[in-house]
Amino acid sequence: MGEKRTSLRENGLIWFGAGVSIAEILTGTYFAPLGFGKGLAAILLGHVIGCVLLALAGLIGGRTRKSAMETVKMSFGSRGGLLFALLNIVQLLGWTAIMIYDGALAAGGVWDAGRWVWCLVIGGLIVIWLLIGIENLGRVNTASMALLFLLTLVLSYVIFCKGGELNLTGEGMSFGAAVELAVAMPLSWLPLIADYTREAKEPAKATAVSAVVYGVVSCWMYVIGMGAAIFTAEADIAAIMVKAGLGVAGLLIIVFSTVTTTFLDAWSAGISSESLSAKLSGKWVAVGAAVLGTAGAILFPMDDITDFLYLIGSVFAPMVAVQIADFFFLHRDESGRPVDWINMAVWVLGFVLYRYLMTVDIPVGNTLPDMAVTAVLAIAAHKLLERK
Secondary structure (H helix, E strand, O other): OOOOEEEEHHHHHHHHHHOOOOHHHHHHHHHHOOOOOOOOOOHHHHHHHHHHHHHHHHHHHHHHOOHHHHHHHHHHHHHHHHHOOOOOHHHHHHHHHHHHHHHHHHHHHHHOOHHHHHHHHHHHHHHHHHHHOOOOOOOHHHHHHHHHHHHHHHHHHHHHOOOOOOOOOOOOOHHOOOOOOOHHHHHHHHOOHHHHOOOOOOOHHHHHHHHHHHHHHHHHHHHHHHHHHHHHOOOHHHHHHHHHHOOOOHHHHHHHHHHHHHHHHHHHHHHHHHHHHHOHHHHHHHHHHHHHHHHHHHOOOOOOOOOHHHHHHHHHHHHEEEEEEEHHHHOOOOOOOOHHHHHHHHHHHHHHHHHHHHOOOOOOHHHHHHHHHHHHHHHHHHHHHHHH
């Protein structure tokens, strides 16, 4: 979907746009019952874990110059990789719909024109972004990122300088569950970061820039959401913008942050489709994903995404763990085989383990231990087979 190599600045802008998200701000509100200090610690720890994993996944794509789903075939085989390409397209369609839904609800809180109207506006802008193409966005992306940066600074000032800390009551999540919720957002980008690092002029540096920029901005969004709930007693970000008198500026934050994040989901759905069949046009599949996501946002309620985030984690955390073991430790490439059954079996065990660990309260969350165990299982299984 484009041969032009992207610069470090362009990669940074792409992942800045990915981080500025209404969904991340809304997720941040769940941390409020922990208190600001403990909540901030959970956010930072979760993002360090998630962004290190994000960087490793991006480095695989950058070094091999393959898309995310093509790198998956190196571990699971040419046909085994198709399963994950299909699952990735499904989760990206889900994300597209969720992002448009959240953006439309928030925009409606500032200017009530009807949820379906805002869904169409946001969906239409995403299609325009897709038709321009990631390699041609250039000044459009730079201008929109500068606007988002300024307006998010204003929002931060309103929350932290004009609000007053409140004593919140109510049942909150445990510290380990909060860490896992912080890991969940960077984890959701694992199956697609390679789609962007593969196009970079300097893959290793671009991967580092992408992970650091996304990590910092994502933490900022979480903290804005948590701060909004703690300092203004308001979990609805649109209501905060209205109270602050942001008006049009608030609308711009909501609409453009939704477009710049959701664009990446739809674009990667198109790239993943090319792994299913060379006959498919990634660009037009991406446009189709944006249209379907818009329809889903209009037709279905999507208010609580925590179960969706955990489902993504349980599918893709063990998948990437197997990839990391194969690429960095075993130096294997099984893309010439139909299916690597050993890695498929290890992935199933990793999936089951993740779902079990969700019932256990671990201070570092369950993604890190799940991936560590899955990676060790993959290495041990292949080493044992080599000896035989």
